[in-house]
Ligand SMILES: Nc1ncnc2c1ncn2[C@@H]1O[C@H](COP(=O)(O)OP(=O)(O)O)[C@@H](O)[C@H]1O
Ligand SMILES: Cc1ncc(COP(=O)(O)O)c(N)n1
């Protein structure tokens with residue numbers, strides 16, 4: 001039985017699949033793609049000739065593991081492919097036993113090729129005899145023979161939880177498992193399962209054809225299914241009329257819960273059932289209680305459907321959705337194709353609340369004028385503002401910047417950047433370390449670091465920053481006690497830096513030209529505060545600066 005008190009071992013440890021032990025001399029470099037330049041953060045695992053793994057740091061990580069036993073969907077919206085994506089999105093390892101290969105797309109299922117039973121058994125044995133599986137999730141089980149094989153293997157290799165999605169008919173109406181498997185579900189799997197997740201049709205089939213059309217029918221069905229010996233039941237209401245919320249009924253034998261979310265208006269609902277069950281399995285593998293796991297899974301499906309409601313894949317009536325939206329941070333909503341383009345540093349506008357107050361500008365008006373005047377990137381540097389107001393201001397500035405294809409960064413405040421889904425942050429030497437910011441923000445966000453020396457520039461590069469800001473180039477009042485490095489200091493840092501550089505500090509229309517003319521290719525532009533924001537007309541001042549920079553760049557080329 002699934003327990004609540006399970007504690008997860010996320011210590012520093014990397015467990016090595018036994019299969020690897022056979023390959024001699026294999027050197028496995030586990031590196032995060034964003035930090036693979038970092039010689040200090042590499043984890044090396046070397047397989048010695050004698051087959052025993054050694055690690056440069058002796059600890060290992062036990063990764064929560066779901067095994068899915070399901071069918072392949074060539075269109076990759078449902079089945080094994082959805083399970084892999086859902087588990088990846090929830091941070092859980094997923095191994096696979098393929099029970100059938102379907103030729104399937106957004107129109108429907110064109111063909112089904114059932115994998116021979118002994119080969120399904122062979123896959124199960126390969127995984128279960130070798131790897132530590134926390135939770136098994138089942139999808140398409142196309143024959144009673146395959147149900148029996150699963151049952152035998154689960155008895156031989158018990159796991160902590162079994163999630164049964166009794167897939168019978170695809171959303172397109174094609175049969176994936178005939179009524180002959182019903183006996184297998186009832187006799188073998190339900191008594192073993194920790195949860196079963198039928199949709200309306202599947203619940204009806206398991207209950208000998210009882211009609212399930214309303215939420216009240218779903219409640220009764222959940223109770224009847226529970227009586228068949230399964231510990232928890234989730235009757236899914238995706239197929240309720242479109243006018244109703246997406247209501248699912250959860251019954252744990254004691255309490256009935258009506259789990260309600262808004263119904264997303266989209267054609268992209270192919271694979272919702274598979275995804276929901278895989279998410280439940282993933283959360284259980286991480287140690288959640290059953291109700292928690294179901295709630296998280298439902299919320300994940302709703303969020304993914306909402307995020308993907310307008311994507312267009314395939315010409316049929318039922319499109320797939322995007323499980324990995326977290327990796328993309330609104331990439332297709334913002335229309336930004338490239339995560340970071342160094343030429344965005346050309347005219348870098350840094351806001352200042354004091355200056356805005358002095359001239360009676362709101363943050364968003366100031367940002368709008370800067371962007372319209374030619375700013376190519378904006379940083380919100382709001383030192384004396386309530387966090388709540390900062391998040392709101394950042395959201396409205398983000399809309400303005402997105403409309404112009406200009407990235408918006410937040411100064412210092414990683415929390416604010418996350419809260420409003422800004423494009424990144426700019427941090428100083430005494431703020432959060434850049435590698436920590438990178439870990440929090442993920443690989444997609446832009447990180448800039450203020451650097452005054454070649455050593456700091458090297459550290460920023462190692463930590464996975466995207467650019468550095470170098471200055472003060474000229475004396476400035478904007479920042480108290482700021483050391484002026486001068487044009488020479490700027491040049492020294494640029495020459496040492498592997499990252500693109502933006503110059504900052506006292507730069508204005510009258511002195512910008514010599515900065516751009518220092519003649520180092522990785523100096524990509526200038527960052528300014530007072531030059532544009534300490535003025536009545538931000539638009540005009542930005543335009544003037546843009547013209548000077550454009551001229552200076554043309555002269556250098
Ligand atoms: N349009 C929608 N908006 C929000 N949630 C939905 C929508 N369609 C389905 N769901 C949810 O997706 C999950 C899977 O349900 P369902 O589509 O009924 O399963 P299946 O794919 O097995 O037919 C459920 O939690 C359901 O409430
Ligand atoms: C291989 C496979 N497994 C499961 C489903 C059900 O998914 P859905 O109900 O969303 O069509 C499917 N269509 N194909």
Ligand SMILES: [Mg+2]
Nearest residue numbers: 171238272273
């Ligand atoms: Mg469905």
